[in-house]
Amino acid sequence: MTNRLLTHLRHVDLAVPDYNKQLDFYAGVWGLTKVAEDSGISFLAAEGSPEQYIVRLRKADEKRLDLISYGAASSAGVDTLAEQLLAGEVQLISQPAKLDSPGGGYGFRFFDIDGRTIEVAADVEARKHRRVEEKEAIPVRLSHVVLNSTDINATRAWYEQHLDFRLSDTMSIPHMGELMHFMRISNQHHSMAIARGPHTSLQHLSFEMRGIDEYMRGTGRLLRSGATKIWGPGRHMAGDNTFTYFLDPHGNTVEYTTELEELDEDTWHPHIYDLTKPENADQWGTANPMNEMIAKEMHNDVDRGVFVAPPV
Known part of the structure; x- marks a missing residue:
C-alpha cells in the first residue's frame, strides 16, 4: 500500500467464562469506565480517550481473544483496504457495512495470518471525554x-x-x-x-x-x-x-x-x-x-x- 490507511488502535475485545469477576476488575481497580452493558457484553472506556470504548468483555464458555480493532482514516479507506485484502487472498469475515456497536461507524472484519479476528472501522462517533487530572491514576x-x-x-x-x-x-x-x-x-x-x-x-x-x-x-x-x-x-x-x-x-x-x-x-x-x-x-x-x-x-x-x- 502506498497510503497508510490505518490510524490507531481502537479497542481489544475479550471473552471470558467468569464475566462478572472480569468486569469488576476492569471497571474497578484497573480504572476503566463501564459505558454500556447488554446481555453479557460490556463496553469499557478510558476517561481520557475519545474512543467509545477500549475494552469489550463478553461472557463465554471459553476464554479467548474476540478481536482487535483499528481505526481507519475514512470510510473510503475502509473500502479500499477490503478490496486490497481480497486481492491479497486474505479471508474476510464480513464485508464493509455500518456497525451497530457504540458509536456506530463503518467497518469490516477479517482473519490475520495467525487466525485472529481483526476489525477496521472509520467514522465512529467520538465519545465525550475529559482531561485526566494530576494524581488521577486511571488509564488515559x-x-x-x-x-x-x-x-x-x-x-x-x-x-x-x-x-x-x-x-x-x-x-x-x-x-x-x-x-x-x-x-x-x-x-x-x-x-x-x-x-x-x-x-x-x-x-x-x-x-x-x-x-x-x-x-x-x-x-x-x-x-x-x-x-x-x-x-x-x-x-x-x-x-x-x-x-x-x-x-x-x-x-x-x-x-x-x-x-x-x-x-x-x-x-x-x-x-x-x-x-x-x-x-x-x-x-x-x-x-x-x-x-x-x-x-x-x-x-x-x-x-x-x-x-x-x-x-x-
Whole structure:
C-alpha cells in the first residue's frame, strides 16, 4: 500500500467464562469506565480517550481473544483496504457495512495470518471525554497490544504487506534469535508488537497513564488490591516507556505504561536490542529480572478463537 490507511488502535475485545469477576476488575481497580452493558457484553472506556470504548468483555464458555480493532482514516479507506485484502487472498469475515456497536461507524472484519479476528472501522462517533487530572491514576487511553506468534517473521511480513505496519525495533538473544518485533502505524513507537511464543495468543494489553506519578500511583493501587504483579516497575529500552505488568482474573497480562516514544519516521532506523544485556529490558534496573516464569505467564493460554469469528 502506498497510503497508510490505518490510524490507531481502537479497542481489544475479550471473552471470558467468569464475566462478572472480569468486569469488576476492569471497571474497578484497573480504572476503566463501564459505558454500556447488554446481555453479557460490556463496553469499557478510558476517561481520557475519545474512543467509545477500549475494552469489550463478553461472557463465554471459553476464554479467548474476540478481536482487535483499528481505526481507519475514512470510510473510503475502509473500502479500499477490503478490496486490497481480497486481492491479497486474505479471508474476510464480513464485508464493509455500518456497525451497530457504540458509536456506530463503518467497518469490516477479517482473519490475520495467525487466525485472529481483526476489525477496521472509520467514522465512529467520538465519545465525550475529559482531561485526566494530576494524581488521577486511571488509564488515559489504550496504548498497544502485544501478540504471541509461533513465527514472528511471517506475522511481521503479513502485517507489513497487508496493513502497512512498519518495524520500529527488534529484541533478540544471540543464541535464540529474534524474540519480538515492535510495529507501528503512526509516529507512536508501536501500537502492536509480535512476540515469539509456543502458540497463538494474546501476550498483553497496555494502558497509557497520564504521567510517571500517575503510573506509580496506579501500580501501587494494584499492589494494594492484591492483584498479581509479574514484572515491574521499570523502563523499557525499546519504546522508552515505563512498565508494570499484572494478571487480570483470567490470566491475561495487562500493563500500566507511560511516555511511549514518538518517532521521527523520516529518520528512524530500527535497532536490534540484545536482551542478554539487562538494561535493554529495563533501563532503570528497578524491575525484577525477566525469567522463564514471567515469560510463561505472558505466553497465556492457547487462544480458542483462532480462525473462529466471535459471535458478536
